[in-house]
Amino acid sequence: PPPPPSLVMHKISDPAVAHSALVENADAFSNRPPARLHVALAARRRGQRNENLNTLAHGPHWRALRCNLTAETLHPSRLACLAPLQREAVQGLIAALSSAPRGSQEEVTELHQHLYGAMFSVVARLCFGDVVDEDHVRAMRQVIQRFQLAIGLVKPFSATGSVMEKLEEWRWLRRLFAIDVRLKELFLPPIEAWRRAVRSPRPRDDNGRRPYVESLIDLRVPNEDGGRRALRDEEMVRLISEFLGAGTGTVVASLEWALAHLVDKPEVQEKLRGEVDDGVVSRAGAGMPYLHAVVLETLRMHPPLPVIPRHVHADAVGVLVGGMAVPPPAGDFYVNFSAGDIGRDNKIWKDPDQFLPERFLAGGDGEGIGPVPGPKQIRMMPFGAGHRFCPGVGMAMVNMKCFLAALVREFEWAPPTGTNTLDLTELDSFFKVMKKPLTARVTRRTKSI
Numbered sequence: 530p531p532p533p534p535s536l537v538m539h540k541i542s543d544p545a546v547a548h549s550a551l552v553e554n555a556d557a558f559s560n561r562p563p564a565r566l567h568v569a570l571a572a573r574r575r576g577q578r579n580e581n582l583n584t585l586a587h588g589p590h591w592r593a594l595r596c597n598l599t600a601e602t603l604h605p606s607r608l609a610c611l612a613p614l615q616r617e618a619v620q621g622l623i624a625a626l627s628s629a630p631r632g633s634q635e636e637v638t639e640l641h642q643h644l645y646g647a648m649f650s651v652v653a654r655l656c657f658g659d660v661v662d663e664d665h666v667r668a669m670r671q672v673i674q675r676f677q678l679a680i681g682l683v684k685p686f687s688a689t690g691s692v693m694e695k696l697e698e699w700r701w702l703r704r705l706f707a708i709d710v711r712l713k714e715l716f717l718p719p720i721e722a723w724r725r726a727v728r729s730p731r732p733r734d735d736n737g738r739r740p741y742v743e744s745l746i747d748l749r750v751p752n753e754d755g756g757r758r759a760l761r762d763e764e765m766v767r768l769i770s771e772f773l774g775a776g777t778g779t780v781v782a783s784l785e786w787a788l789a790h791l792v793d794k795p796e797v798q799e800k801l802r803g804e805v806d807d808g809v810v811s812r813a814g815a816g817m818p819y820l821h822a823v824v825l826e827t828l829r830m831h832p833p834l835p836v837i838p839r840h841v842h843a844d845a846v847g848v849l850v851g852g853m854a855v856p857p858p859a860g861d862f863y864v865n866f867s868a869g870d871i872g873r874d875n876k877i878w879k880d881p882d883q884f885l886p887e888r889f890l891a892g893g894d895g896e897g898i899g900p901v902p903g904p905k906q907i908r909m910m911p912f913g914a915g916h917r918f919c920p921g922v923g924m925a926m927v928n929m930k931c932f933l934a935a936l937v938r939e940f941e942w943a944p945p946t947g948t949n950t951l952d953l954t955e956l957d958s959f960f961k962v963m964k965k966p967l968t969a970r971v972t973r974r975t976k977s978i
């Protein structure tokens with residue numbers, strides 16, 4: 530058998546090499562390194578792996594899951610159903626952020642938690658419909674946040690770990706196993722409730738929404754013997770955890786960064802307010818071009834997933850020539866394509882460390898650039914590129930814009946009392962979040978949304 534892949538993680542920051550690999554040679558660059566948690570869990574369960582979309586190997590099983598998610602839940606026609614959920618969540622968020630009368634100032638701490646709670650309620654209802662009550666949703670949110678925190682503590686691959694490192698890894702896995710038990714406790718009852726409902730005449734909700742869980746119950750994936758099979762309970766728990774976690778954590782991290790830059794640059798905030806006071810939020814740039822530009826600029830500077838990992842087969846190594854700092858090993862190996870470095874590459878971007886949304890407007894160095902790279906070049910890739918690019922890009926953009934527009938329309942944002950500058954240092958965790966979570970002074974405007 531071929532030797533196992535080298536465990537060293539190589540890094541690629543050259544946009545031309547990333548384009549050549551992820552876009553021009555997408556078939557050869559569509560596998561990820563194995564997820565350590567799934568491997569460890571499988572070892573406990575006599576080898577049965579329950580993967581999610583992100584960790585599955587590129588192939589028919591992955592394709593079935595990805596088509597299902599894209600067509601049934603994230604398709605633009607389905608996203609129109611989000612509006613009432615977003616409206617409710619935004620109203621709850623505004624009430625939670627401020628109880629002061631209009632026109633008076635208030636200090637908002639724990640902004641991240643408020644944003645997370647509101648965004649999670651949208652994503653959870655898209656996933657389960659309205660069958661889970663508020664307490665259940667809160668419990669789900671807490672366990673998903675614990676899961677993301679724990680995953681963020683994983684250390685890089687180490688082939689020759691010391692005893693201390695092995696002990697640390699064992700503790701980390703033990704913590705994740707406990708979270709895994711809790712995920713099942715919380716997710717299996719609503720999955721079962723939907724299964725029962727699906728067997729009886731279909732419960733359609735009035736808004737035409739089809740919860741993700743329902744599509745997973747109906748789905749048949751390719752079987753090992755060439756047939757088709759339903760998903761196992763544990764696979765569904767994995768996929769739902771992924772949906773809730775990816776759909777919330779990334780968007781909330783980006784929203785917090787966007788608000789931090791608006792606090793830091795009052796002139797950008799004012800310009801944005803001028804636009805959102807009158808416009809209507811849309812998925813693409815039309816309607817509110819400056820809002821679109823603010824979101825893109827945030828994602829360029831702070832892609833919440835700054836590295837995009839791939840498993841590279843030995844025969845595809847030629848594609849990476851010139852992009853690797855050290856010579857590649859002889860067999861298969863792993864690579865991180867750096868969305869973080871590419872977004873701040875000074876050969877592509879003028880003043881890359883400056884927050885300048887105008888660059889995405891006519892005449893700017895980002896004019897015409899969208900959230901996902903086109904076929905010709907990569908200039909930023911916060912949602913990845915190639916076959917595995919993020920299927921949630923549409924939902925992410927519309928949720929970010931809707932929340933940001935409402936928060937800027939309803940409040941004026943300023944640095945916390947006693948400070949004039951914000952600490953914009955990044956923390957390396959599962960998602961790239963602010964090292965010092967954003968606290969701000971908000972003034973509820975006299976004009977209401």
Ligand code: HEM
Nearest residue numbers: 582583775776779780834911912913914917918919921925
């Ligand atoms: C600001 C928001 C978001 C960002 C920046 C983001 C970023 C990413 C990135 C960089 C990848 C890896 C892409 C690659 O390997 O080429 C990814 C994959 C993925 N994302 Fe997102 N994401 C966001 C929101 C969402 C949302 C809202 C969902 C769905 C609810 C979602 C679901 C997924 C899934 C399922 C994958 C795995 C896709 C696959 O392997 O085929 N993401 N995302």
